[in-house]
Structures are given as C-alpha cells and as structure tokens.
Amino acid sequence: MFVYINELRERHEPLLIVKDFSEEELDIDNTISALQNPAHSEVKVSLWGERVCVEGQLGADLVLTCSRCLKTFARKIQKGFELEYRPDPVVETEGEDFSLAYTDLEVGFYRDDRLDVRAVISEQIVLEIPMKPVCHKACKxxxxxxxxxxxxxxxxxxxxxxxxxxxxxxxxxxxxxx
Structure with a gap:
C-alpha cells in the first residue's frame, strides 16, 4: 500500500489511513513470529516540504516461540510511533567512502516519490519482537x-x-x- 507524495502535496492536509493488515500482506518472517489475527493500524501521513511525517498506532496479537522451551505463546503489542522520511538521496559513490551524519540515522528514506505504508507497519511489528522471546520469566x-x-x-x-x-x-x- 503506497502513499504517493505528489497526491499528498495536492491534498494540502494530512492523509489518515485506517487499515487491518493480514499476515500475508506484511513482510514478517513466520519462523520468528505469526499473527493471530490481522494487525490493526491507524496512520496519519503529513508532508512538511520534502519530509514526510508518519504518526500512528498499531495493535497486533503475535504468536511467538519461546527460546527456552520451544512452545508457542501469545503476545499482544500496542504501540504508537512517529517516523520521519526524506527523499532518498542519489549518491554516486562507486569505489568511494560514503558517510552518514548522526541525524541521517534517525530518518527513513522514500524512493520514486512514494512511501510504502505496509513496509512501515511490518518494520514496527518486527521491532517489537524480542531477540530471545520467553513465554514467562520462570521458564526453565x-x-x-x-x-x-x-x-x-x-x-x-x-x-x-x-x-x-x-x-x-x-x-x-x-x-x-x-
């Protein structure tokens, strides 16, 4: 699901997207996690010059595998997020070193004048999955x-x-x- 920056520019107001994403629509490694039901998202996309601000709420019920006992368990996530995207800089650095400023690490980049909202939601879910999921603290x-x-x-x-x-x-x- 793409938001086209030119269309957003013509609107002169933020775009509100309310959508449920199924597991098939999202790019989540199903060996790590699965969704019990579609992930619910409410996303507001605003344009500030060339910068795109994405604010949203995400709710999902994940099925994870415990890293200790290998049993599956459910984990509910409910999170808010604020992200900033800028046009992807065209860099001709073949054979040259390229460095990023610290502030460049805090933003995402979009290409072809469009932003993939599905990828944003997938990323937010993956960021909520622990590296070593544990079903409960006392798991032996x-x-x-x-x-x-x-x-x-x-x-x-x-x-x-x-x-x-x-x-x-x-x-x-x-x-x-x-």
Missing part, C-alpha cells in the same frame, strides 16, 4: 541432555559437573597430574 527450558521440558517436571538425567566443551581440557589436566 529444556534439559540439555534429553530434551525434556523442565517446566513439566524434572528429568532423570544426571547433572554434568563439567561443561562438555571443556572436557578436553580436563583430560589434559589429568595427564599433567600423573
């Missing part, structure tokens, strides 16, 4: 030896006294002690 995860879910009870494995990655060093220590 899986046994590293047998794979049993430790949230359902203890397993029968004997705890290892030494990290298996360090066992070769323990063997060297034993030989040196002989």
């Amino acid at each position: 995860g899986l046994c590293e030896q047998c794979g049993a879910d430790l949230n359902e009870g203890p397993c029968t494995c004997q705890p290892r006294s030494v990290d298996p990655r360090l066992e070769p060093l323990l063997e060297v220590k034993r030989r040196m002690g002989e």
Whole structure:
C-alpha cells in the first residue's frame, strides 16, 4: 500500500489511513513470529516540504516461540510511533567512502516519490519482537541432555559437573597430574 507524495502535496492536509493488515500482506518472517489475527493500524501521513511525517498506532496479537522451551505463546503489542522520511538521496559513490551524519540515522528514506505504508507497519511489528522471546520469566527450558521440558517436571538425567566443551581440557589436566 503506497502513499504517493505528489497526491499528498495536492491534498494540502494530512492523509489518515485506517487499515487491518493480514499476515500475508506484511513482510514478517513466520519462523520468528505469526499473527493471530490481522494487525490493526491507524496512520496519519503529513508532508512538511520534502519530509514526510508518519504518526500512528498499531495493535497486533503475535504468536511467538519461546527460546527456552520451544512452545508457542501469545503476545499482544500496542504501540504508537512517529517516523520521519526524506527523499532518498542519489549518491554516486562507486569505489568511494560514503558517510552518514548522526541525524541521517534517525530518518527513513522514500524512493520514486512514494512511501510504502505496509513496509512501515511490518518494520514496527518486527521491532517489537524480542531477540530471545520467553513465554514467562520462570521458564526453565529444556534439559540439555534429553530434551525434556523442565517446566513439566524434572528429568532423570544426571547433572554434568563439567561443561562438555571443556572436557578436553580436563583430560589434559589429568595427564599433567600423573
């Protein structure tokens, strides 16, 4: 879904977009997350000279996989956002170094005189997904030896006294002690 900057310029007023985006419409890696139902968004797009201001509210119900126990769980997100976009600068830097000012890192860029609202919503959802999702703080995860879910009870494995990655060093220590 694109907002065309020329049309926005001719309107002389902000554009309000209220839309529900399905999982198929959004660019979200479904190995990381899924949507329980369409993500609801209310977005106001304003034009300030060549700059485009995007303000909005987003609500979505995500289905995430716990990084400890591998079970899926639901997480509701409700967030507001304010973003600024500028025309993508044409830079001829083949073979040359190119640097950005700190302020350039705080803005997005649009090309071809249009802004993809779908990409804005996708980005905001992805930013809300934790790097290591956890179903609850007390999640014990899986046994590293047998794979049993430790949230359902203890397993029968004997705890290892030494990290298996360090066992070769323990063997060297034993030989040196002989």
